[in-house]
Amino acid sequence: MKVLIIGGVAAGTKTAAKLKREDRSTEITVITRERNISYAGCGLPYYVGGLVENREALIINTPEKYAELTGVEVRTGKEAISLDADKKQVTVKDLFTGEEEVCTYDKLVLAVGASPAELLIPGMAQQGVFKMRTPDDAAAIRSYMEENQVKKAVVIGAGFIGLEAAENLKNKGVQVTVLDFASQLLPNILDEEMAAYVKKHLLKEGIRVLTGTKAEEVVGSGKVTGLKTSAGFLGCELLITAAGIRPNTEFLQSSGLEMSKGTILVDNTMKTSLEDVYAAGDCVMVTNRITGKPQWSPMGSSANMEGRTLAQILTGTRKTYPGVLGTGVVKLPGLHVGRTGLTQQQAEAAGYEVVTVLVPTDDKAHYYPGAGFFITKLIAEKETHKLLGVQVLGTGAVDKMVDIAVMGLNMGAVLEDFENADFAYAPPFSTAIHPFVQAVHVLLNKINGALVSMTPAEYAAGKAKGYKVIDAGLAPSIHGARYVDLSAVQGEIEGLDKEEKLLLVCAKGKRAYFLQNRMRFYGYKNTVVLEGATFFNDVKVENPEGAVSLEEEKRVKALGFLKDKNTLDKFNGRVITRNGKITAEEARTIAEAAELFGSGEVTMTSRMTMEIQGVSFANIEPLREYLMQAGLETGGTGSKVRPVVSCKGTTCQYGLIDTFGLSEEIHERFYHGYSAVKLPHKFKIAVGGCPNNCVKPDLNDLGIIGQRVPMVDMEKCRGCKVCRIEKNCPIKAAKVVEGKIMIPDNECNHCGRCIGKCPFKAFENYTNGYRIYIGGRWGKKVAQGRYLDKVFTEKEEVLSIVEKAILLFREQGITGERFADTVARLGFENVQEQLMADDLLSRKEENIKGEKHLVGGATC
Structure with a gap:
């Protein structure tokens, strides 16, 4: 059998290698327009950031090594330009010589992958504008950064690659702004409230994120100096475009192949609409494993699995490819993000009656060094309890949480299947009840009515209007809320009506649930627990009265907000100016912020920071977010290195x-x-x-x-009666002694005022x-x-x-x-x-x- 494979990165090389192992007699040729094959595209941002030191580490196999290892013929620098399925021929062009040839096949595999989407705005030809798709792209970015000492960069695209690029640029000391035309980052990957949490986290980490923003023009005179956007001008010395990809299928438009939006349609055996033509990888529209509907999922992981499955099918094995779940994970500064299955929006659009829960938990025993957190959102079908999707944010191994969900989704699991799952436990690795199981317990409690709760999305949409906020924490921490000590509740609570609507809030949700359970026993009928609690939500009380608690005072002080002792809840917020120098745009932002969130007054501190006066406690977080959107930050307090x-x-x-x-x-x-x-x-x-x-x-x-240390040429000193050096020395350290100028090292302060003052050029260097x-x-x-x-x-x-x-x-x-x-x-x-x-x-x-x-x- 003669198999021709077009494309030599993930799906193509995996198909060829597995097929050769399954049937050594198969004659296989891989054709690719790249000079590299089988490279680690997902590792490119980490090469830019220096975590991967050598470019060669990204090349999994050279064509020569791959051919020796597998017995597959690899032909690089060759681009397929047309397909005649009736004749079983592909016309191929040599990219170096321009010569064309015809390649025949018994079976054809299209693994042509995808390329970065072209950004059709003026100025894209400037130096310093890059895409990130191949090792050559990553090498060019890294070289350009080093040669030009890049300090500011813009990344267009807030998907996985864009955010990974931003993290790695930040690690190199570059100030980064990420923008995306979508209304949220990680669109179609996270639900809106989860994406909002990630955005806020990135802002706190110093990465500016602008969503709902359109790139309009690249500015520069040969070299990029900025980007005009619908949100204003962004100065930069480096621009990376990561605004999506498009399948490399242009040459197939007249082939008769059935396609959808540029992707190749295949059945569950990876077969296309043309006889003996198959396809795999980023160019293919597969199916969603849960809904059975078409889904494009251009991921290196699924490309490899599609290629492996296809190789077995080509040798006659009765096998099908079941589809994708859209599983993904990304590392960000101080936060990891993972997901699989359907988002809430996708599940509702697919016709499911959805129930969700959002649960913060420890990621391992809280007392173990390095313990962090998970924020887990579960999506399930309300009636059947079937798991539909999971999104996880955290400081640790979010992938283990996602992988548990993947196995459950693969097996059509319902929530009860996880309820007593015997997952591994030891303090360094997990909690006694696994974090995933804890989230399942909370969702089951919600479904069976043991827990009545409000989701963060509902809270952000204003559903809590009219509720009295009850602070159920270990100690009072929500300004203006009524504090209720859980341990003291042994009956009716003075001052609370059993009919009024009460929103119970604590740090992570557990104490609020315990309080709800107890209050319901004592006849309180309208209690609702806020999912995610203060750990996830910015909780505000309408028209708060009274002073801010000392605990909250201390917390916001660490954020750069110092209490105005003449008021109950007003603070002065320090805006870091780095070194006392800010741009006109930053000055305008600070002035606007002072009017929107403070008294309208701005003062200068002795440390050259700017202080926005009269910020109410409730306005602290909105003010910080407003400033962070402009690349500004608050802080500069505590036992730490202070702003310079x-x-x-x-x-x-x-x-x-x-x-x-x-x-x-x-x-x-x-x-x-x-x-x-x-x-x-x-x-x-x-x-x-x-x-x-x-x-x-x-x-x-x-x-x-x-310092400017003079290098005196004593041979040129004439011992002048009136020495200009002696006359001009502001601290009188320079003196003529015995006809020669003398400047004692322990007296000279190296101000440099003497340089160039000697007419005989003794003080030039x-x-x-x-x-x-x-x-x-x-x-x-x-x-x-x-x-x-x-x-x-x-x-x-x-x-x-x-x-x-x-x-x-x-x-x-x-x-x-x-x-x-x-x-x-x-x-x-x-x-x-x-x-x-x-x-x-x-x-x-x-x-x-x-x-x-x-x-x-x-x-x-």
């Missing part, structure tokens, strides 16, 4: 270094990079452009000051550098920082010293003391010696993992 302050640097007549550029790097590497690292106390950094010390670097925990002060402090107790002996000439040296200082403070500081106290206690010489060595960096991982300074000493 900077003077004007080289934009000042005396500036010697680019303070904005340096402080931007410090901000990303240490304010963001160390945001989860607790220190003994606050750690403040200032960057000054010259020894004028405008931002007082020597009164910060660590200060950096630009210089070295730019950085002086680093440690142990300064301003406040109730003032400490003057001391500078390290060395003047540093390389920026990376400076950044290394900054990191080592932070690590030293965390490792050797005592909780509650400032860095100045640590330096004084350990001794300046000791600290300097440690900062100049690399031992602190070698202990970095162990240091950061340690359970230290959990309280800290910062009070503001």
